[in-house]
Amino acid sequence: MVDIIHRVGIKAPLARVYEAVATVKGVAGWWTEETSGESKLGGTVQVLFRSHGEEKGRMSFEVQKLSPNQEVHWRCTAGPAEWLGTDVTFSLSQQGDQTLILFGHKNWREPVEFMAHCSMKWATFLLSLRDLVETGTGKPAPHDLKIDDWN
Amino acid sequence: MVDIIHRVGIKAPLARVYEAVATVKGVAGWWTEETSGESKLGGTVQVLFRSHGEEKGRMSFEVQKLSPNQEVHWRCTAGPAEWLGTDVTFSLSQQGDQTLILFGHKNWREPVEFMAHCSMKWATFLLSLRDLVETGTGKPAPHDLKIDDWN
Numbered sequence: 001m002v003d004i005i006h007r008v009g010i011k012a013p014l015a016r017v018y019e020a021v022a023t024v025k026g027v028a029g030w031w032t033e034e035t036s037g038e039s040k041l042g043g044t045v046q047v048l049f050r051s052h053g054e055e056k057g058r059m060s061f062e063v064q065k066l067s068p069n070q071e072v073h074w075r076c077t078a079g080p081a082e083w084l085g086t087d088v089t090f091s092l093s094q095q096g097d098q099t100l101i102l103f104g105h106k107n108w109r110e111p112v113e114f115m116a117h118c119s120m121k122w123a124t125f126l127l128s129l130r131d132l133v134e135t136g137t138g139k140p141a142p143h144d145l146k147i148d149d150w151n
Numbered sequence: 152m153v154d155i156i157h158r159v160g161i162k163a164p165l166a167r168v169y170e171a172v173a174t175v176k177g178v179a180g181w182w183t184e185e186t187s188g189e190s191k192l193g194g195t196v197q198v199l200f201r202s203h204g205e206e207k208g209r210m211s212f213e214v215q216k217l218s219p220n221q222e223v224h225w226r227c228t229a230g231p232a233e234w235l236g237t238d239v240t241f242s243l244s245q246q247g248d249q250t251l252i253l254f255g256h257k258n259w260r261e262p263v264e265f266m267a268h269c270s271m272k273w274a275t276f277l278l279s280l281r282d283l284v285e286t287g288t289g290k291p292a293p294h295d296l297k298i299d300d301w302n
Contacts, residue, residue, distance in 0.1 A: 002153070002154070005262055005267040007267035007298075007299055009299030098299065098300050100299060116157050116158035116253055119156055119158075120158055120277065123270070123271050123274030124274070124278075126271065127275075145278075147158075148158055148251060149160050149246050150158075
């Protein structure tokens with residue numbers, strides 16, 4: 001099993017960062033505008049990505065953990081084969097004037113090229129999350145930064 | 152052993168991307184302005200990072216492989232303890248109008264928080280590399296995007 005891990009700091013209180021990762025409305029502000037479902041323990045959160053109006057990808061996650069101002073943990077239950085069963089985690093902590101996110105997309109079966117693509121995309125989405133919390137405007141899909149021929 | 156892997160596409164010919172990763176002048180345009188040494192097989196490339204004029208970090212790499220328009224491989228021979236003995240690799244290929252870079256920073260001993268920081272920083276430096284090649288201007292340190300309390 002192999003993991004993507006990233007670390008980013010956001011100049012905002014823990015509670016505002018937590019809200020942006022723990023709620024459907026929050027996630028829609030930085031990952032993809034087409035985020036739906038119920039972000040409650042045991043609930044399912046769905047995300048849909050389009051390019052030029054055409055569907056490019058769709059994933060579902062079961063919410064495994066919601067610890068206010070501390071941790072959000074999703075498990076992928078539908079989506080690309082490589083994502084099935086993987087875990088997405090956001091661990092929050094305060095450090096000075098920043099809220100730090102230790103992000104993980106864990107338990108990939110192999111370090112495939114698609115994982116390298118996703119690692120890069122996650123980094124840009126975490127910067128989008130920072131922009132959302134610090135300025136009020138993120139870059140969720142379909143306004144996301146394109147990084148390669150896979151988008 | 153654990154690895155950071157990223158994938159990025161650059162709208163430019165292979166040769167221009169290769170030059171940006173295989174030469175000291177190229178690396179100084181996207182990673183850190185203070186890049187020195189000799190980028191030849193068996194040579195040593197040194198990079199130095201400052202924040203507000205103060206030295207923040209310094210690493211040396213032995214050039215293990217230089218395959219024109221295909222691959223660059225460095226091994227870290229001096230720097231932070233976590234980096235010693237790790238491998239930095241750039242594998243290039245052409246896909247349509249893009250040169251794809253499959254980037255790796257491999258053989259970390261543990262998936263420590265500093266690795267999560269470096270993963271995020273590498274993503275931003277790869278975007279800086281793309282900017283350098285596509286527009287002529289990258290964001291090498293000290294002009295790099297700050298991502299957390301470690302910079």
